[in-house]
Amino acid sequence: MAAREAGALLLELRRSPAAGVRSKSSATDLVSEADERAEAAIVSAIRRNRPGDAIVAEEGSGARGTSGVSWYVDPLDGTINYLYGIPHWSVSICCADGDGALAAVVFDPLREELFSAARGDGAWLGEQRLRVSDKHDxxxxxxxxxxxxxxxxxxxxxxxxxxxxxxxxxxxxxxxxxxxxxxxxxxxxxxxxxxxxxxxxxxxxxxxxxxxxxxxxxxxxxxxxxxxxxxxxxxxxxxxxxxxxxxxxxxxxxxx
Missing domain, CATH: 3.40.190.80 (D-Maltodextrin-Binding Protein; domain 2)
Structure with missing residues (x-):
């Protein structure tokens, strides 16, 4: 699975996460070599398996499509946390068509937690079905x-x-x-x-x-x-x- 592959790469690269770091929209909006390499791995996997789909990726390595299906990719959501060694970051991938989201994956490599959903099939953490809080207050x-x-x-x-x-x-x-x-x-x-x-x-x-x-x-x-x-x-x-x-x-x- 592309999310797991990207997560494994990010874990490997975090030993020297400062390499290739630069700012984007502001001094607090950073991108690292890890972001770019993880995105490249995900985009490559999508292109191999779904060559007609569009890809919209945070670091710009997307592609136009003809199928009506689009993939939205954030290879490293929580870059600042990643760079500072704070254990709260993830890989996020969503597939959508003209009616909205079809499937989604969010992978937390540090906790090895894979959150997934498919349209009409519920949300899951591994084999555990998820339910939101029942709070009313x-x-x-x-x-x-x-x-x-x-x-x-x-x-x-x-x-x-x-x-x-x-x-x-x-x-x-x-x-x-x-x-x-x-x-x-x-x-x-x-x-x-x-x-x-x-x-x-x-x-x-x-x-x-x-x-x-x-x-x-x-x-x-x-x-x-x-x-x-x-x-x-x-x-x-x-x-x-x-x-x-x-x-x-x-x-x-x-x-x-």
Whole structure:
């Protein structure tokens, strides 16, 4: 499987992860040789097995297709964690057609956990079927989130979180959107929200949540700092959406 092969390569390369590191959109948005080599391995496997499919990959080694099927690839989601030796990063792959996601895989090489889903077949961790949290009380919910790369964007996100943290059990920021969403599918987090922008960041994880019985709301925020994805169990989804709308309103009207 391509995700496992990429994961094994990333584990091998992490002994010298600083090699070939450079910034992309900002000083906090990094790409390493490990990202690029893992992506090349995944893209090569897809091209061998599905030559007519399109590939949309984070580091740019994609391909146009003719089949109507597209693959969304994040070879290393959580590059900063990987480079710093923080054990929370993943390989994320999602296959989609005109009706949405067909199949998804998120692989955590360090824990050897393979999260997978297929349309209508549920979400799985290995052979264990996943179910989202059955929480109905937002005040007792553990909520995960993430930050963007721009300094001003993170400041605004901090204001939003300041208006959320007192209304939930607690907030976690671990640094891998795909893996965080997988943990929502597994019931380890009760909910997740973030201003993720690119489809490879969230498509696989969002499918896992939906196939595990959860709800995912995709927004079109007017500001890149505002939440784009809200994912949770069905019992707290509406309450969290309202809370975030109020938090965004307060952040918009805050005065430095």
């Amino acid at each position: 937002l005040a007792s919910s553990l909520v995960a989130t993430g930050f963007g790369y721009g300094a001003a964007q993170r400041v605004t996100q901090g204001r939003i979180i300041a208006n959320v943290v007192g209304e939930v059990r607690d907030v976690r920021r671990f640094g891998s959107a795909a893996l965080d969403l997988s943990w929502v599918a597994a019931g380890r987090f009760d909910a997740y929200f973030e201003s993720v922008e690119k489809p490879w960041d969230w498509m696989a994880g969002a499918m896992l949540v939906r196939e595990a019985g959860g709800r995912v709301t995709e927004l079109a925020p007017v500001d890149p700092a505002f939440p784009r994805i809200i994912a949770s169990g069905p019992g707290v989804h509406d309450a969290l959406t309202r809370l975030l709308a109020n938090a965004v309103h307060k952040a918009e009207n805050s005065i430095d």
